[in-house]
Amino acid sequence: MYLLTGIYLTLIFISMYFLFLFSLLFFRNRKEMFNDKKSTDFFPRISIVMPAYNEGKNIGRTLRKIRELEYPKDKLEVIVVDDGSTDRTSEIVKKFKEVRIIRHEKNSGYAAIPINTGIDAAKNEIVAIMNADSYPEKEALLYMVPYFKDKKTGAVTGAYLAKDPKTFLQKLQNFEYRIIAWNRKLLHFLNAVYVTPGPLSLYRKSVLLEVGKFDEKNLTEDIEIAWRILKYNYSVKMCLSAITYVETPDTLRKWWKQRTRWNIGGMQTLGKYKRFMFSRKYDMFGVFVIPLFLSFMIISVFGFSVISYIFTSKGLFLESTIIKHIATSSKIFPGELNILLPEMFVFFGLLMLIIGIALFYIAIKDFNKYSKYTKIASISGAAYNLVYHILFPLVFLHSIIRLVKKDRRW
Amino acid sequence: MVKSQKDVFWKAAILTIAVFSLGMFIGYSFERGRVFEIEEDYNIMKLRQIDANLQTLYYNNMVIQDSKFCEVAIDENIKFADELYEEGVKIERYLNANKITKDLLINQKEYILFKTQFWLNAISLKKKCYADYVNVVYFYKQKSEDFDVNTDQNVMSGMLFEIKQGYGPEIMLIPLAVDLNISTIDIVVNQYNITEYPALLINEETVMQGLHNKNEIIEEIDKFL
Incomplete structure (x- = not known):
């Protein structure tokens, strides 16, 4: 006992x-939580990279949302990397003339591989990785880019909310995502944001190349890349005003599958970096994250x-x-x-x-x-x-x- | 920005240590409070027990002419038995709740000795005064790891309390823990060949081992009334 x-x-x-x-x-920091400044004079060129595998159902809607983004269109390029889809994904993307499509003949099985393909193809210094079923608010990019004025910023992530939550489970996830965003904003004040989720995160391309791009074998490449960025002593910022709506699992079975993947990926990442725990050389990453x-x-x-x-x-x-x-x-x-x-x-x-x-x-x-x-x-x-x-x-x-x-x- | 926020780490640590220590102190105070409560009760019971012993010596050595003496003595013993029983229940509950201090275990042993002595007093008093109350001795294990034994004992305790409420002064209820290394109880357990718990010894004659239906127990008690 x-x-x-x-x-x-x-x-x-x-x-x-x-x-x-x-x-x-x-x-x-209560007053600063929602105090993000919208960019009025700082518009770096952005390459939006969207990995896609059998996203025929959602990708059209997402690409239309990108068109609605309030950001100078001449400063944006959009690249879809079709990772061996067997549905109409490529066909739908081709209807959007402004979108560049790169096709893998065979599915790679990992999200990071098409992302890295997109990074290599990106022409601009800021790379936005976006899921094919993400629906960013119009001003999302405008709120995120100011953080890149700080040269030490390696990545910026935003808040993700459930799109049209209908089931009880989706409503719980809607609540959960707010708490997650809130927690992440608090970690922002300690330079300890430990994940840059797939729905929409912005990266400095030079930093991505320096750290070695995304780990192609990791199930949660978005956690692993954030850790690597922190380890290289760059900062990861969190912007609560940059909202992106995401599809959420509507059944317990789908939810369970998603969370199992997140957990396994998290544990993989922890296993990879455990030797840096408590290392003051890596500042907040080693000592806290x-x-x-x-x-x-x-x-x-x-x-x-x-x-x-x-x-x-x-x-x-x-x-x-x-x-x-x-x-x-x-x-x-x-x-x-x-x-x-x-x-x-x-x-x-x-x-x-x-x-x-x-x-x-x-x-x-x-x-x-x-x-x-x-x-x-x-x-x-x-x-x-x-x-x-x-x-x-x-x-x-x-x-x-x-x-x-x-x-x-x- | 980051440098100015790092002080939250040690501030949070101080706050945590302060609140945690306060919580431990409050928890420990609760537990010590219970121990003090039992120790105070024990001191009162000790005097009552000495008094009861003197009574026993008195009626063992004197010829009892006045029947009123027996009435008073029996009445006092029944009251004392009830108080001992309730105190025992309180100690058990507190023992289960206390997580830091287990001092109550010592008090519990002393109470078991009281109750054993009381039981022997009750037997003597019965013989001397030709009293018709029934002694019901309840044997249980204090430190059992067996889930069934623990739930059986939990039920038996409640059942005996209910039976005692029904019979009032007609029964003396004496619970005795058998696993606290008290040799007198070991002798009794061996003499009556008690191997299963909970167990009842009714009027030093009938043994009922294991959990029985309330009506069966009442039936056995009624045979002596």
């Missing part, structure tokens, strides 16, 4: 530290395991007691149903829950105040915390099993 208490208290301490860290960052990533994984697995063990064992005990009371024709006293005496586990758990919910509530209020974001109910936070969060450790455990079995099918 002392071992369990020790593990629990260690997890609580680590979780509490990160909770206070993010809280301090937030309250210090890698330990943060690892801590989240450990807390996810161990925290879930400990809490599951406690509630499952107490729950099973209670269930068995009730059944036996019925079998022996004896009364159940209310005191027997009280499985939560005021003890340390409960005190710390409640404290973390209250602080976490308060922080979520304030963050959502801020999002709702900012006109670019459609309002969502704070009550979503309850469903998110109580229902959605439970899934994360489960999919993570599944990902570990697949990684151990070397099953990296995507």
Whole structure:
């Protein structure tokens, strides 16, 4: 029992530290969170690279969205890399005369390969990598480019929201993506943005070439490239005003598949860079980003395991007691149903829950105040915390099993 | 920009240490509070136990002329038995809740010794005063790792409490933990050949091992009333 208490208290301490860290960052930088400046006089040339594999359903809509972008058209080039599609992807793209298409005859199986093809073909210094099912807001590029005035900026990423969330799962993801964007903005203030997601991220081409472009074998090439950029001492910026809408999985099965891929890719990346952990030579990357990533994984697995063990064992005990009371024709006293005496586990758990919910509530209020974001109910936070969060450790455990079995099918 | 924000790391660390320490202190205070509560109760019980011992010595050595003596003595013993039982339940609950300090275990042993002594008093008093209450000794394991034994004991505790509420002063309920290395209890367990827990010893005659239906237990008790 002392071992369990020790593990629990260690997890609580680590979780509490990160909770206070993010809280301090937030309250210090609250005014800056949505304070991105739209570019009025700085319009670097941008090459938009779009890898595509059987995206016939979405790519037309995405290319039309690119046409609507409020950015000087003579400063944009669009390159679609068709990675061996067997549907009408190429046919649809050819209808857009301003788009250059490069075709791979055979599907490479990895997202990074067509991206690297596009980078090589790009003529401009700023390269925007965009998914074929992304729908950026018109002003997205205008908000992102000012960050490149800083020569140390290697990449800029934006906020991704769910496009037309219909199912309960999609609505939970819509909430989740806001929290992710919020977290990422806080990390921006520490130069610790550790991912440049595929829907829309901008890179300095010279930096991409210097760091060696995208890792062609990594399942989450967007995490891995961000880590590499940080390792080379460039910064990755986060722009909450640059919004891109993305298609989200509408069924649990699709969601599970997506998250398994994200987890496996994350663990691959961690494995690749673990030797730089705590290395001060790499500044925030070594000292903070890698330990943060690892801590989240450990807390996810161990925290879930400990809490599951406690509630499952107490729950099973209670269930068995009730059944036996019925079998022996004896009364159940209310005191027997009280499985939560005021003890340390409960005190710390409640404290973390209250602080976490308060922080979520304030963050959502801020999002709702900012006109670019459609309002969502704070009550979503309850469903998110109580229902959605439970899934994360489960999919993570599944990902570990697949990684151990070397099953990296995507 | 980055340099000016790095102070959040040590500020967050200080805040975490402060809150965590406060939480540990509050948790420890709760637990110590429980220990103090039990220790205070114990001091009161100790005096009551000495008093009960003196009573036993008195009625063992004196010829009892006045029947009122027996009434008072029996009444006092029943009250004492109920208080001992409730105290035992409280200690068990606190033992399960306390995560840092396990000092309550020592108190628990002392209470078991009290209860054993009390039981022997009850037997003597019965003989001397021709009392008709029924002694129900409940044997259980304090430190069992067996899920079934623990749930059976949990149910049995509640069931006995319910039965005691029904019978009032007609039964003396005495729970005794068998795995705390108390030799007197080991002797009793061996004498009655008790191997399965929870177990009941009714009026030093009938043994019921394992979890039984409430009505079966009532039936056995009624045979002595």
